[in-house]
Amino acid sequence: METYLPFVAPVLTILWALICLRIYTMISAENVMQRRLIAIAGALGSALIYLLASNLTAILQAPSVREAADDGRVRIQGAP
Numbered sequence: 148m149e150t151y152l153p154f155v156a157p158v159l160t161i162l163w164a165l166i167c168l169r170i171y172t173m174i175s176a177e178n179v180m181q182r183r184l185i186a187i188a189g190a191l192g193s194a195l196i197y198l199l200a201s202n203l204t205a206i207l208q209a210p211s212v213r214e215a216a217d218d219g220r221v222r223i224q225g226a227p
Contacts, residue, residue: 152204152207152208153204155200155204156196156200156201157197159200160197160200163189163192163193163196164189164193166189167185167188167192167193168189170185170189171185171186
């Protein structure tokens with residue numbers, strides 16, 4: 148699972164930018180304000196997606212509480 152986690156944030160950002168670019172090209176050149184709003188919203192959305200996805204992947208890659216609490220100690224359990 149950890150092999151693809153570094154690629155999640157950039158890929159989601161690129162996909163969002165491509166979707167917004169597609170919407171931008173569908174809008175007529177006469178609607179200048181609408182095109183500008185789509186461009187600004189696409190840029191802000193891409194930045195937010197990148198930040199959220201990178202934070203989420205950092206949380207997923209962090210060690211669990213049990214792993215952090217062990218401090219490298221080994222538990223030996225006797226036979227029943």
